Amino acid sequence: MVEPWSIKQIYIDSSLNKSENPLIQNILKNTQNKNIKIELIDHPKEIFDFYLKNGNLFEKDTLLVYRHQGKFISSCPGSDGMVCCQYFVINFGIGCLYDCHYCYLQNFMNQPLMTVFGNIEDLFIEIEKKIKGKNFHFRIGTGEYTDSLALDPILEISPILVEYFAQLENATLELKTKSNHVENLLGLNHQNHTVVSWSINPQKIIEQIEPGTANLEERLIAAKKVQDAGYKLAFHLDPMIYYDNWEDDYKQLLDQLFDTIDTNRIAWISLGTFRYSIGQKEIMQKRFLNDNLTKVEMVQGSDKKFRYFKTIRQEMYAKIKNYIDKKDPKLFSYLCMETQYMWEKIYQFIPQSSKSLDEYFEKRRLYMENSRLFV
Numbered sequence: 531m532v533e534p535w536s537i538k539q540i541y542i543d544s545s546l547n548k549s550e551n552p553l554i555q556n557i558l559k560n561t562q563n564k565n566i567k568i569e570l571i572d573h574p575k576e577i578f579d580f581y582l583k584n585g586n587l588f589e590k591d592t593l594l595v596y597r598h599q600g601k602f603i604s605s606c607p608g609s610d611g612m613v614c615c616q617y618f619v620i621n622f623g624i625g626c627l628y629d630c631h632y633c634y635l636q637n638f639m640n641q642p643l644m645t646v647f648g649n650i651e652d653l654f655i656e657i658e659k660k661i662k663g664k665n666f667h668f669r670i671g672t673g674e675y676t677d678s679l680a681l682d683p684i685l686e687i688s689p690i691l692v693e694y695f696a697q698l699e700n701a702t703l704e705l706k707t708k709s710n711h712v713e714n715l716l717g718l719n720h721q722n723h724t725v726v727s728w729s730i731n732p733q734k735i736i737e738q739i740e741p742g743t744a745n746l747e748e749r750l751i752a753a754k755k756v757q758d759a760g761y762k763l764a765f766h767l768d769p770m771i772y773y774d775n776w777e778d779d780y781k782q783l784l785d786q787l788f789d790t791i792d793t794n795r796i797a798w799i800s801l802g803t804f805r806y807s808i809g810q811k812e813i814m815q816k817r818f819l820n821d822n823l824t825k826v827e828m829v830q831g832s833d834k835k836f837r838y839f840k841t842i843r844q845e846m847y848a849k850i851k852n853y854i855d856k857k858d859p860k861l862f863s864y865l866c867m868e869t870q871y872m873w874e875k876i877y878q879f880i881p882q883s884s885k886s887l888d889e890y891f892e893k894r895r896l897y898m899e900n901s902r903l904f905v
């Protein structure tokens with residue numbers, strides 16, 4: 531696994547008030563005696579401009595912590611014409627230490643350095659404005675433009691977020707990762723307001739197309755630790771990859787998962803198949819010469835993304851969903867960015883709106899809380 535200690539340089543925006551900012555304090559503490567150069571800078575834009583001119587877009591060895599002027603929270607981008615839930619995304623940074631071949635950031639990132647937004651107090655103000663007084667339980671995740679925990683040994687941002695969400699009545703935080711960096715989460719007073727989730731794939735697929743990430747065993751051991759610390763968990767079988775023998779490998783993956791993790795502690799499992807947007811295929815082909823992902827024939831959907839043919843997707847979803855249901859019929863699974871047609875075929879109903887899909891998340895949340903699985 532690529533560790534955050536592979537970072538060579540961290541620039542910190544001097545306007546972030548070093549002595550009072552918990553994130554900056556954490557960075558300074560955690561990088562002591564490490565081979566990482568820390569530099570305070572007055573003009574983050576100059577750093578952006580320098581790296582835009584001179585940097586390698588996928589180098590991943592430089593981090594810029596700066597004051598973000600824009601919004602921190604957005605709705606999950608979803609996809610036109612697809613069934614989506616009401617999920618919100620916190621952007622605390624952009625860019626990832628890992629290099630999954632299918633990662634959509636390749637097609638989205640235009641800056642050759644990873645960034646973290648250091649003015650976390652502004653993030654909290656925005657969250658409060660968003661959720662305060664609303665009669666709705668928000669699910670808010672951080673793993674959209676970065677991996678939630680990959681940099682946590684340096685940033686130690688997870689305790690700041692978990693303890694903040696612990697005192698919010700109507701919100702659950704999701705930390706989504708392919709790492710095993712859970713040490714900072716253990717022993718926190720999380721109040722069941724945080725779900726820690728892993729994207730998982732068969733080990734063979736991890737080795738081939740998820741370079742830098744923790745292997746499957748490391749992810750599951752980390753998940754077990756988090757389970758033992760009383761957290762709820764979630765898993766994303768997304769993107770599932772189609773190949774000869776996919777079915778055996780994915781069933782084996784689920785066996786490993788359910789042998790390690792108590793199904794009563796799983797808040798949700800998402801299912802999604804490999805997809806890419808316009809322009810991404812060319813980037814992947816250029817970067818990963820031996821990659822078979824883009825050699826399979828795909829079809830373009832109403833959201834302009836390319837996916838496997840629907841017969842393939844349907845077969846994959848149906849088999850995996852049946853297997854999950856056999857393990858525990860009470861488990862809640864859902865399709866991520868899929869069509870109404872697919873929902874109808876796999877779940878025999880079509881959520882009429884993102885609100886109605888959200889009711890299933892809420893039902894599962896209340897079921898877990900009322901079954902006294904947590905203290």
Ligand code: SF4
Pocket residue numbers: 625626627628629630632633634635674675676677708
């Ligand atoms: S872990 Fe997520 S954000 Fe990081 S490279 Fe993989 S897909 Fe992209």
